Amino acid sequence: MAREPGSGPARRASDRGRYGRLNRERVLAAALDLVDREGLSALSMRRLGAELGVEAMALYRYAPGKDALLDGLVEALYLELEAHLAPAQDSAAESDWRAELHRIALATYRVCLGHPRVVPLLATRMLAVPLAQRPPAVLRDHERVLTLLTEAGLDEARTSAAFRAYTAWLLGYVSVELRPLVDNPDETDPAFRLGLHRMSAQELPTLRSTAPALVEPGGPEGLAAGLDALLDRFA
Amino acid sequence: MAREPGSGPARRASDRGRYGRLNRERVLAAALDLVDREGLSALSMRRLGAELGVEAMALYRYAPGKDALLDGLVEALYLELEAHLAPAQDSAAESDWRAELHRIALATYRVCLGHPRVVPLLATRMLAVPLAQRPPAVLRDHERVLTLLTEAGLDEARTSAAFRAYTAWLLGYVSVELRPLVDNPDETDPAFRLGLHRMSAQELPTLRSTAPALVEPGGPEGLAAGLDALLDRFA
DNA sequence: CCTGGGATGTTTACGTCGTATACGTACATA
DNA sequence: TATGTACGTATACGACGTAAACATCCCAGG
Structure with a gap:
């Protein structure tokens, strides 16, 4: 796969998420939307991360758990x-x-x-x-x-x-x-x-x-x- | 370890559980007791099984999930x-x-x-x-x-x-x-x-x-x- | 312009969970 | 005593929450 020289990750930071950087408000809004659509059981860290175009662990910067x-x-x-x-x-x-x-x-x-x-x-x-x-x-x-x-x-x-x-x-x-x-x-x-x-x-x-x-x-x-x-x- | 001839499991069926055979009432009572003592988050199939001296999967005979x-x-x-x-x-x-x-x-x-x-x-x-x-x-x-x-x-x-x-x-x-x-x-x-x-x-x-x-x-x-x-x- | 450091997201890994499947064993009925 | 069925075990798989180390970006101070 073509990637930047220097063997970094495939995605540039400026492409992260669907609309730029993450913040607590966006995380909560996405979580609320996900639960509204598919119920509480659909809310997992990995799934919510995917919803935001991000890995699960990234969410821990905006919610302790x-x-x-x-x-x-x-x-x-x-x-x-x-x-x-x-x-x-x-x-x-x-x-x-x-x-x-x-x-x-x-x-x-x-x-x-x-x-x-x-x-x-x-x-x-x-x-x-x-x-x-x-x-x-x-x-x-x-x-x-x-x-x-x-x-x-x-x-x-x-x-x-x-x-x-x-x-x-x-x-x-x-x-x-x-x-x-x-x-x-x-x-x-x-x-x-x-x-x-x-x-x-x-x-x-x-x-x-x-x-x-x-x-x-x-x-x-x-x-x-x-x-x-x-x-x-x-x- | 000493066991019966025939390489069966170490415990005889008559020793199972703490007081003989399982049944739905005993399972629910143990679950209720566990939750009362340690809260809902402590209730897992494996943990409840252990509480009854039994493997987790045994519980599925008395509750579908x-x-x-x-x-x-x-x-x-x-x-x-x-x-x-x-x-x-x-x-x-x-x-x-x-x-x-x-x-x-x-x-x-x-x-x-x-x-x-x-x-x-x-x-x-x-x-x-x-x-x-x-x-x-x-x-x-x-x-x-x-x-x-x-x-x-x-x-x-x-x-x-x-x-x-x-x-x-x-x-x-x-x-x-x-x-x-x-x-x-x-x-x-x-x-x-x-x-x-x-x-x-x-x-x-x-x-x-x-x-x-x-x-x-x-x-x-x-x-x-x-x-x-x-x-x-x-x- | 360069440079260093904090903020942000990724990678990898571990232990636990629910449960599908296949298997052994004991007991009741004949 | 033979046999079918109810009961519990063994093993395995994928998903989960999250700790730790790492890569990358952005920006302030020279």
């Missing part, structure tokens, strides 16, 4: 959330804290809807990290929510309880709601989507009869309704 | 739930549907509390499976909850909405509540548990000041309160 890369996916999600949140920021000052909380929750829901296969990472990686070590974008989100609650007049204990309820509901809702999107979007017949055949009608009669209704998504309205109910209780 | 093994962990959790649920079954007939729903949710919470490192599997594996293919014990749990809701007089749509709210809340609550138990139980000072140092007090003032309250667990009361609020709304 695979776990950090997964945390980076969560970070990317929250950065996208902030981008969606920013435009209405000035008008937000006028609306009350409750409406603003709804706005944030809905925006989070929408971002997750755009990246359903990343959602499991919220439960597995984000919550696994000890709060202060979470990505800055995540901490800023926490700060926004907590500020709204305290400015609403809640004391420390109630703020904490309301924050936990907010987080649990939002996380649980997107988890149960967005999963079906990943499963098998091809099959249109809800009966087969659920695999209702072979489910014994005598042992599980109620499940079998309500199953078609269960696949119907709750949508943003369901999220808002539950959030309202919880805020009534905890705030 | 690693994924099925993880699903089996979820199954084991729900079997334990049923065991905790059974004793009060007759007295349950007298109590109203709402109290019974609380009883089930609380029992689920307690089971998860006993196996916190398995909880992430509920979000990643259980929800990923298309309902009808979930383990029988899981389906029976769904059936119990759905039956309570329909017997309470809810129509199909409201039952479905209430079921989704129940599932999302329970799953989200145990996810956010039981994770800190895994992190670093050694450090007693809540400030250091959170790693509050190095968290900029000027950029995240509210988070920093309410962080100590955030580590305080919500406990079963928080679960019950939120469930009540949601049932008020959805049922």
